[in-house]
Amino acid sequence: MGIVAKQLGIARLQRFLERSEVLGPLFMAPAILYMAAFLGLPFVLAIYFSLTNLTINNIHSGFSFVGLDNFAALFQDSIFQQALRNTLIFAIASQLLSLILGQATALVLMRNFRGKSIMRVLILLPWAVPIALGVLGWKWMYDSLYSIINWTLRALHILGPGQGPNWLGSPDLAMVSIILVHAWKAFPFAAVVFLGALTSIPQDITDAAKVDGAGFFRQMIQVNLPIIAPIVSIGLIFSTVFAFTDMSVVWLLTKGGPINSTHVLGSYAFQTGVMSGDISYGAAISLFLVPILMVAMVLTLRAMRRREL
Amino acid sequence: MRLDRLLKQLGFYILVIVLLIFATWPFVWMFLTTFKNEHDLYNLQNIPYLFNEPPTLRHVEWLFTSTGFVRWLWNSTFISTVVVVITLAVATPAGYALARMAGRYGERLGIGMFLTYLVPPALLFIPLSPIISRLGLQDSLWALVAIYPTFTIPFCTWLMMGYFKTIPYEIEEAALIDGDSRLGALVHVVMPLTMSGMFTVVVFAFTLSLQEFVYALTFVSSTDQKTITVGVPTELIRGDIYFWGSLMAAALIAGIPTAIVYNLFLDRFLVGITGGAIK
Numbered sequence: 001m002g003i004v005a006k007q008l009g010i011a012r013l014q015r016f017l018e019r020s021e022v023l024g025p026l027f028m029a030p031a032i033l034y035m036a037a038f039l040g041l042p043f044v045l046a047i048y049f050s051l052t053n054l055t056i057n058n059i060h061s062g063f064s065f066v067g068l069d070n071f072a073a074l075f076q077d078s079i080f081q082q083a084l085r086n087t088l089i090f091a092i093a094s095q096l097l098s099l100i101l102g103q104a105t106a107l108v109l110m111r112n113f114r115g116k117s118i119m120r121v122l123i124l125l126p127w128a129v130p131i132a133l134g135v136l137g138w139k140w141m142y143d144s145l146y147s148i149i150n151w152t153l154r155a156l157h158i159l160g161p162g163q164g165p166n167w168l169g170s171p172d173l174a175m176v177s178i179i180l181v182h183a184w185k186a187f188p189f190a191a192v193v194f195l196g197a198l199t200s201i202p203q204d205i206t207d208a209a210k211v212d213g214a215g216f217f218r219q220m221i222q223v224n225l226p227i228i229a230p231i232v233s234i235g236l237i238f239s240t241v242f243a244f245t246d247m248s249v250v251w252l253l254t255k256g257g258p259i260n261s262t263h264v265l266g267s268y269a270f271q272t273g274v275m276s277g278d279i280s281y282g283a284a285i286s287l288f289l290v291p292i293l294m295v296a297m298v299l300t301l302r303a304m305r306r307r308e309l
Numbered sequence: 310m311r312l313d314r315l316l317k318q319l320g321f322y323i324l325v326i327v328l329l330i331f332a333t334w335p336f337v338w339m340f341l342t343t344f345k346n347e348h349d350l351y352n353l354q355n356i357p358y359l360f361n362e363p364p365t366l367r368h369v370e371w372l373f374t375s376t377g378f379v380r381w382l383w384n385s386t387f388i389s390t391v392v393v394v395i396t397l398a399v400a401t402p403a404g405y406a407l408a409r410m411a412g413r414y415g416e417r418l419g420i421g422m423f424l425t426y427l428v429p430p431a432l433l434f435i436p437l438s439p440i441i442s443r444l445g446l447q448d449s450l451w452a453l454v455a456i457y458p459t460f461t462i463p464f465c466t467w468l469m470m471g472y473f474k475t476i477p478y479e480i481e482e483a484a485l486i487d488g489d490s491r492l493g494a495l496v497h498v499v500m501p502l503t504m505s506g507m508f509t510v511v512v513f514a515f516t517l518s519l520q521e522f523v524y525a526l527t528f529v530s531s532t533d534q535k536t537i538t539v540g541v542p543t544e545l546i547r548g549d550i551y552f553w554g555s556l557m558a559a560a561l562i563a564g565i566p567t568a569i570v571y572n573l574f575l576d577r578f579l580v581g582i583t584g585g586a587i588k
Contacts, residue, residue: 038455045440132542266429
């Protein structure tokens with residue numbers, strides 16, 4: 001009798017648990033709790049820390065609330081202003097470059113030619129290889145003495161004998177070098193996203209545009225672009241966010257140097273908040289990534305909604 | 310007319326070659342550096358594209374015998390494997406719930422989950438450190454095991470939701486009518502149909518964890534706890550001395566296999582990131 005009752009109880013519990021209103025939240029709970037603990041909580045902490053004078057030294061002895069002092073200090077901080085400017089320059093320049101290269105690659109891969117599949121694999125390497133390892137290859141190519149880029153340019157007589165820029169040694173050139181590596185990393189992804197979208201354009205639309213006498217660029221901008229825009233937008237927003245927030249390329253190539261000229265928000269936050277232990281100031285720096293993130297999220301939402309229509 | 314076409318063809322192949330050189334130049338130079346003699350590498354009179362002296366395996370040998378390379382490979386593999394297990398355990402039920410049971414809020418919740426994938430490490434590495442030390446995980450690879458699911462769960466939940474949506478509810482209903490419980494139907498009927506989806510999740514969680522750099526740089530500083538992406542650039546460079554031969558060997562040996570696996574699953578990844586618009 002007791003056993004039957006127990007079994008009945010278990011059966012009832014199971015039926016209760018399997019109701020959609022119960023099982024749904026139960027299934028969602030681990031994911032939501034995990035994200036709350038390791039993403040939501042740190043985010044709130046970042047805001048809290050940025051309003052205190054917390055450093056690695058007073059973390060146990062007591063730190064205090066300082067209001068917006070850290071943000072006020074940021075406006076006096078020329079390295080921060082440089083980092084903010086660099087973040088914008090890097091992201092925009094590298095994205096533009098990678099879009100152009102990606103579009104060119106996609107158009108090439110639209111055609112049929114021998115070795116196309118091998119080309120696809122090789123082109124994708126920069127994107128697929130772990131960024132920390134790929135950037136090391138560039139670091140060696142940019143070497144001040146043994147740069148293979150300089151050697152090649154000299155061999156092609158683009159540079160005179162004995163000439164050769166120090167790619168990571170001067171502020172302006174280091175910026176260019178970093179942008180180039182970012183674009184190198186990002187363009188294969190742009191290429192495959194474009195390729196996927198371009199192949200989804202119906203042939204008769206392309207034909208109709210040709211019959212109507214649309215030239216190459218006109219067809220690209222007035223016919224293809226409106227069709228592929230909703231498809232490529234999410235992928236491109238993601239890659240732009242990555243360009244804005246990444247610090248690994250800068251960190252591996254220059255560590256923000258020479259003389260702090262190539263810092264981005266991420267690398268400067270890392271240098272102050274992690275390396276120097278000024279936690280509150282570092283947190284304030286990294287919070288400047290939030291507006292960029294908000295814009296990206298709103299754009300993603302709009303792109304998703306537009307596609308569903 | 311014929312010349313015109315010839316020029317166009319020529320232009321096309323020049324473009325192909327320029328793009329290929331840009332993409333692969335670093336890898337070619339990595340490959341050459343890996344097998345070059347020190348003496349050959351640092352002689353400015355030599356043509357760098359040639360082996361002016363016989364190739365050598367010295368750098369590879371040194372990498373495997375005198376550095377933590379093998380240990381870092383093992384650490385990376387271990388972390389990624391545990392992250393895969395956590396991701397599957399969390400993302401599969403969440404994806405199912407979002408696809409079937411969360412109703413009107415499911416869509417919004419799913420999109421919200423997807424959007425958290427955008428949150429960058431640069432925003433979180435500072436406030437995560439007190440959490441990690443509270444958990445007693447500082448300077449331990451377990452810190453990374455705890456953190457990496459924050460970027461694998463959102464994306465993989467999104468992917469799983471997509472896969473579950475492709476399975477018609479009628480199949481599940483039939484199993485329920487046959488007397489199977491809801492969980493039973495999920496395990497016996499639905500899950501086998503999403504095997505390929507789960508396999509994709511495994512590969513992505515694994516490769517994303519393998520490639521991670523910023524968190525690993527922040528939270529691990531002992532040699533024996535480092536991952537491959539942090540061990541190579543921090544330990545094979547001492548002060549201003551770069552062990553280029555071994556650095557390039559390490560980048561090549563660890564990087565290329567990861568890249569190949571990633572490539573194989575690229576198309577599925579694209580379906581995920583474009584929300585199913587590219588098939």
